[in-house]
Amino acid sequence: MEVHFPPDLQARITERATQQGLNLDETVQDVVARFFEEEDRFAQAVKRGEVALAAGGSLTHEQVGDRLRRFLQS
Secondary structure, eight states, X not given: OOOOOOHHHHHHHHHHHHHHTOOHXXXXXXXXXXXXXXXXXHHHHHHHHHHHHHTTOOOOXXXXXXXXXXXXXX
């Protein structure tokens, strides 16, 4: 597989690879793998939310705010 990047993105990839001591292939493979892992985690979280909502589990606006404040304080 061959992938082409615009010069500015190619420079960022090269810089990141150098910082991490990896070659370009390893760097791009790592980024793509992490992207798909994050996409999978997000899809699973959405499904859990849909299941909870269907079961009657929901939060008020105030409860969401309280949770966010606690999360940001930790």
